[in-house]
Amino acid sequence: MRTIHIAGDSTASIKDMSARPETGWGEAFGNFFQPAIQINNHAKNGRSSKSFIEEGRLARLKKEFQTGDFLLIQFGHNDQKITEAKGTEPFGSYLDALSTYAQTALASHVQPIFLTPVTRRLYLKNGQLDPNCLGEYPQAMKQFAQKNNFPILDVFTRSQTTLQQYTQEETKSFYLHLSPGRHGNYPSGLCDNTHFSPEGAALVAQLVVELLKETDLPLVQYLNVPHK
Numbered sequence: 001m002r003t004i005h006i007a008g009d010s011t012a013s014i015k016d017m018s019a020r021p022e023t024g025w026g027e028a029f030g031n032f033f034q035p036a037i038q039i040n041n042h043a044k045n046g047r048s049s050k051s052f053i054e055e056g057r058l059a060r061l062k063k064e065f066q067t068g069d070f071l072l073i074q075f076g077h078n079d080q081k082i083t084e085a086k087g088t089e090p091f092g093s094y095l096d097a098l099s100t101y102a103q104t105a106l107a108s109h110v111q112p113i114f115l116t117p118v119t120r121r122l123y124l125k126n127g128q129l130d131p132n133c134l135g136e137y138p139q140a141m142k143q144f145a146q147k148n149n150f151p152i153l154d155v156f157t158r159s160q161t162t163l164q165q166y167t168q169e170e171t172k173s174f175y176l177h178l179s180p181g182r183h184g185n186y187p188s189g190l191c192d193n194t195h196f197s198p199e200g201a202a203l204v205a206q207l208v209v210e211l212l213k214e215t216d217l218p219l220v221q222y223l224n225v226p227h228k
Contacts, residue, residue, distance in 0.1 A: 001037070002037050002038075002066075002069060002222065003038050003069045003070070004029070004037060004040065004069070004070045004071075004072060004219070005041075005064065005065070005069060005070065005071045005072065005110070006026045006029075006039065006041045006042060006071075007042055007043065007052060007057070007061060007072070007074075007075075007101060008047075008072070008073070008075060008115075009043060009044065009046065009047050009048070009052075009074070009075060009078050010024065010043070010077070010194075011025060011043075011074070011077060011195065011196065012024045012025050012026035012041065012043035012074055013041065013043035013044055013045055014026065014027055015027070018185060019185065020183075020185060021176070021178075021183060021185075021197055021198055022176055022195050022196065022197075023197065023198045023200070023201035024043060024196070024201055025196065025200075025201045025202075025204035025205045026041040026043050027041070028198075028202045028205035029205045029208065029209075031202075032205065032206070032209045032224065033223060033224060034222050034223070036222055037219075037222045040061075040064060042060075044057065046078055047078060047086070048075055048086040048087065048097075049073075049075035049076075049088060049094055049097035049098060049101070050079070050087075050088050050093060050094075050097050051078070051085070051086040052075070052097075053097055053100055058100070058101065058104055062104055062108060065105070065109075065110045066108075066110075067108070067109040067110070068110075069108075069111070070110065070217075070219050071101065071111065073101045073102075073112060073114050073115065074115035074116070074117060075097070075098075075117065075137075076094075076116065076137035076138065076156075077117055077120075080135055080137065090136035091136065094140055094141075095140060095144050098141060098144050099148075111217070111218075111219070112150055112151075113150075113151045113152075113153065113217065113219075114141055114144070114151065114152045114153070115155045116137075116138040116142060116154050116155050116156035116157070117137060117138060117155065117156055118156065118159045118204050119133060119156055119159040119160045119163065120133040120193050120194050121163070121172075121193035121194075122193055123168055127168065129160050129164055134156060138154070138156035138157070142154060151217055153208060154211065155211065158207045158210070158211060159204060159207055162203070162207060173197060173200070174197060174199055174200030175193055175195065175197060175200055176190050176192035176196070177190065177191055177192070177197075209223060
C-alpha cells in the first residue's frame with residue numbers, strides 16, 4: 001500500500017473535537033483516493049516549515065516512509081510570524097527548510113510534492129482577495145520547486161481564483177465564521193479568515209486534487225471519484 005504523508009500546519013491538520021467545526025483539508029483528502037492509498041497526516045497546528053523540523057516532527061515522519069510513498073509539503077502561514085522563533089524569511093530560511101524536506105524524502109525514495117499555502121480570506125477595498133495576504137512565501141516556494149525540478153501545486157493561486165468566483169458573504173461558509181451560540185466550542189462566535197469549515201476543507205482538498213490531475217505524477221493513477 002502506498003502512503004501520502006502530509007507535513008504542514010493547521011490548515012491541513014487533523015482537529016481535536018474541542019476545535020470543531022474547524023477542519024483541515026488533509027482530513028478530506030483521502031476521500032479522493034482508491035483504497036490502495038492511505039493518508040498519514042502529520043500536519044500540526046501552529047507549525048512553520050522551520051519549527052516542524054526543529055521539533056523533530058520531520059525526523060519522526062521519516063521513520064514511517066516507505067519506498068514509493070509521497071510527501072506533501074505545505075507551509076507559509078506561520079512562517080510569516082518573523083518576530084517569533086518559528087518565523088522564516090521567504091527567500092532565506094524558508095527555502096533552507098524546504099530543501100530539508102525534499103532531501104529527507106528523496107533519501108528514502110519518497111516523492112516530495114510542494115504545495116503553496118492556501119489563501120487567507122482577506123479582501124482589498126476593491127473587493128478582490130489580497131494577493132499579498134501570504135507575502136512572498138507562495139512565490140518563493142514556486143521558484144524553489146521550479147529551480148530544482150520538484151513538483152509544485154500552486155494551491156495559493158488556485159484557491160484565490162476559486163474563491164473569487166463567490167461573493168465575500170458566500171466565502172464565509174468556507175472559513176470559520178460562527179455567530180454567537182451557534183456552536184458549543186465557540187459560544188461567543190468566531191470570525192476566522194485562515195482556518196476552514198468542513199465545507200472549506202473539502203473545497204481545498206478538491207483543489208489539490210484538481211492540481212494533481214494537471215501533473216504527470218504517478219499519484220494521479222490512484223485517484224477516484226470522491227465518495228460521501
